[in-house]
Each structure stands twice: as C-alpha cells, then as structure tokens.
Amino acid sequence: MTGLSESLWLALLLGVGFGFFLERAGLGSSVKLAAQFYLTDLTVFKVMFTAIVTALVGLGALSAVGLVDLARIELPRTFVLPQLVGGLVFGVGFVVGGYCPGTGCVGLSSGRLDAVAVVVGMLVGAFAFAEVYPLLAKFYVTTPLGAITLPELVGIPGWVGGAAIVAIAGAGFWLAENIERRHA
Amino acid sequence: MSTPRPYSNPYVAGVGLGLVLLATFVLVGHGIGVSGAAASVAAAATDAVSPAHARDNPYFAAYLGDGSRSPLHDWFVVEVAGILIGGLISAAMARRVRPAVERGPRATARSRLAYAFAGGAVMGFGTRLARGCTSGLALTGGALLSVGAWIFMIAIFAAGYAVAPLVRRQWT
Numbered sequence: 355m356t357g358l359s360e361s362l363w364l365a366l367l368l369g370v371g372f373g374f375f376l377e378r379a380g381l382g383s384s385v386k387l388a389a390q391f392y393l394t395d396l397t398v399f400k401v402m403f404t405a406i407v408t409a410l411v412g413l414g415a416l417s418a419v420g421l422v423d424l425a426r427i428e429l430p431r432t433f434v435l436p437q438l439v440g441g442l443v444f445g446v447g448f449v450v451g452g453y454c455p456g457t458g459c460v461g462l463s464s465g466r467l468d469a470v471a472v473v474v475g476m477l478v479g480a481f482a483f484a485e486v487y488p489l490l491a492k493f494y495v496t497t498p499l500g501a502i503t504l505p506e507l508v509g510i511p512g513w514v515g516g517a518a519i520v521a522i523a524g525a526g527f528w529l530a531e532n533i534e535r536r537h538a
Numbered sequence: 539m540s541t542p543r544p545y546s547n548p549y550v551a552g553v554g555l556g557l558v559l560l561a562t563f564v565l566v567g568h569g570i571g572v573s574g575a576a577a578s579v580a581a582a583a584t585d586a587v588s589p590a591h592a593r594d595n596p597y598f599a600a601y602l603g604d605g606s607r608s609p610l611h612d613w614f615v616v617e618v619a620g621i622l623i624g625g626l627i628s629a630a631m632a633r634r635v636r637p638a639v640e641r642g643p644r645a646t647a648r649s650r651l652a653y654a655f656a657g658g659a660v661m662g663f664g665t666r667l668a669r670g671c672t673s674g675l676a677l678t679g680g681a682l683l684s685v686g687a688w689i690f691m692i693a694i695f696a697a698g699y700a701v702a703p704l705v706r707r708q709w710t
Contacts, residue, residue, distance in 0.1 A: 369620020
C-alpha cells in the first residue's frame with residue numbers, strides 16, 4: 355500500500371467516527387439543531403464546546419509530555435472580515451436550512467429529506483461562490499492575520515488562553531443547563 | 539415498527555467527537571472538515587459538465603490542479619464519505635433511519651424543503667467566503683484557538699439568533 359492510500363483509509367475511519375458521534379448526539383435532526391436558536395434545546399452548544407474542550411485539553415496534555423509537536427498541526431489562517439461576514443452568512447443559512455454541512459451529512463444518511471435539500475443547496479452555494487469569485491477575490495484576502503491564535507493575539511501564554519476557554523465553556527454549560535430548565 | 543432509541547448524553551457524545559478530532563490532529567496533522575469537500579464535489583461536477591468553464595474559473599481551477607487527478611481524490615472527500623457511513627451506523631443502531639421531512643408543527647413539507655435548499659445554498663456560499671464550516675473552521679480552529687475560527691463561530695451564533703424569529707414558523 356502506498357502512503358496516500360493508507361492516509362485515505364485513515365480519512366475514512368476518522369470520518370466514520372466523526373459521523374457516528376454527531377448522529378449519537380441527535381445532531382442528525384434539524385428540529386433539534388434549530389432548537390438551539392429558540393433556546394429550547396442547547397445540545398448543539400453542549401456537544402460543540404465539549405468537543406472543543408476535549409481536543410484542546412488533549413492536545414495540551416500530549417504536547418506537555420512531548421508526544422505532540424503543536425507546531426506541526428495546521429492552524430486555520432485568519433482573515434478577519436471574510437470570516438466575520440462568512441460567519442454571518444453561514445448563520446443565516448444554518449437557521450433557515452436547519453443543518454450545518456457535517457450535520458446535514460448525518461441527517462442525509464438517516465433518511466432526512468430536508469438534509470438532502472440542504473446538502474444539494476450547499477453544493478449550489480459553493481458553485482455560486484466560484485461563479486462570483488472574480489468579484490470577491492479582493493475581499494477574500496482582506497484583513498489577513500496569518501496563522502495566529504487568541505493567546506498570541508493578546509500576548510499571553512498558550513496554556514493560560516486554553517484554560518480561559520475551558521473556564522468559559524464550563525460557565526456556558528452551567529448557563530445552558532439553567533436555560534433549558536427554564537424553557538422545559 | 540420499532541421505536542427510536544434516545545440520543546446520547548450531549549457531553550458524552552461531545553467527548554467522543556473531541557477524541558476523534560484529537561486523533562485527527564495527532565495522526566494526520568490537520569482537523570476534520572466538510573465544506574471543502576463540497577467545493578471539491580462542485581468543482582468535479584462543473585468539470586464533468588463543462589471542462590472549459592471549470593478551468594476558466596480561478597476558484598475551481600485551484601481544486602482541479604493540473605487535471606492529472608480528480609478533485610474527488612482528496613482526503614476530505616473520503617473523510618466525508620466516512621461521515622455519511624458513521625452517521626448511518628449510529629442511526630441504524632438506534633433505529634433512527636427513516637425517510638422524513640423534519641419540520642415544526644406549523645410548517646408544510648414543501649415549504650420546509652424550499653427553506654432547506656435556500657438555507658443550504660446561503661450556508662454553502664458562507665463557508666467558501668470564510669474558508670471553512672462548523673467542522674473545519676469553528677470546531678477544528680476553535681480547539682486550536684485560531685482567531686479566525688472564534689470570529690467565525692461568534693458570527694454564526696449572532697446571525698442565527700438574529701434571524702431565528704423570522705423563520706420561527708418553520709420550527710416551532
């Protein structure tokens with residue numbers, strides 16, 4: 355086996371794990387996903403932030419004992435305005451369509467026809483972006499900050515920034531449980 | 539007809555997702571993404587229908603490369619195939635596989651499908667502008683404390699809450 359095909363088997367395996375846990379959590383259901391925005395079911399927030407904290411703490415621990423070199427992990431680059439506007443556009447599409455791309459995939463595999471419509475729409479959206487890309491090419495690369503982390507931006511040690519995110523997530527979970535109890 | 543089993547505890551499922559993401563970081567050196575694969579599929583489909591049109595487009599041209607390999611021969615495309623399989627395994631185990639148009643009690647199936655398509659298109663456009671989605675940018679970059687990922691994530695929730703009252707009939 356070549357290196358590439360080994361890496362593609364790993365891609366398949368990791369994808370299976372990701373899809374499995376998304377569906378387990380109930381994120382293959384658009385009604386459950388949309389409930390996040392009406393504060394009746396905050397599963398989206400809880401799952402997302404638990405996953406972030408788990409990966410964050412795991413990476414921190416593995417790097418502390420020297421098993422992982424953080425510099426070798428690809429950090430998504432920052433383009434402030436495109437990512438701000440892209441996020442606003444995405445958020446509108448999310449609450450109107452009811453799925454994000456990953457959850458749309460698991461909704462589709464559990465037979466939800468509205469998820470099929472979202473996934474088809476998503477392909478059309480990507481096509482539309484490519485079509486108008488020449489008009490957006492300048493905006494697409496504005497406000498670049500490079501591969502930068504929040505702790506680097508504010509000038510604090512990485513572990514302090516990580517601990518702050520964990521604390522914020524913890525407070526968020528406490529708040530989410532209280533909001534759900536109030537809306538139940 | 540068997541009744542669907544209840545969903546997992548969100549914190550337990552979240553730890554599972556986080557461990558898969560952690561394994562991806564350690565074993566592959568990058569995170570999990572979905573919307574880039576959608577762009578690969580869109581590029582491949584455009585190339586199949588009109589190769590000249592696809593190649594003239596500067597955005598798709600990057601996905602098509604020198605043409606020696608299909609844009610579908612890509613780590614993230616295979617990973618998304620895995621997500622589809624993983625979702626099916628979990629849904630089948632919990633007896634949740636059923637064809638349905640999920641919607642709020644006041645929405646019709648037809649309006650819901652139209653909204654789903656439109657929302658998917660708007661979202662797909664947003665992912666390309668932001669260079670990622672909730673998986674590849676918000677979750678992956680969120681765990682790595684990427685500045686852009688957190689800007690993106692906050693913008694998603696802000697816009698979602700702002701627009702939610704306008705589409706309430708679809709959901710509640």
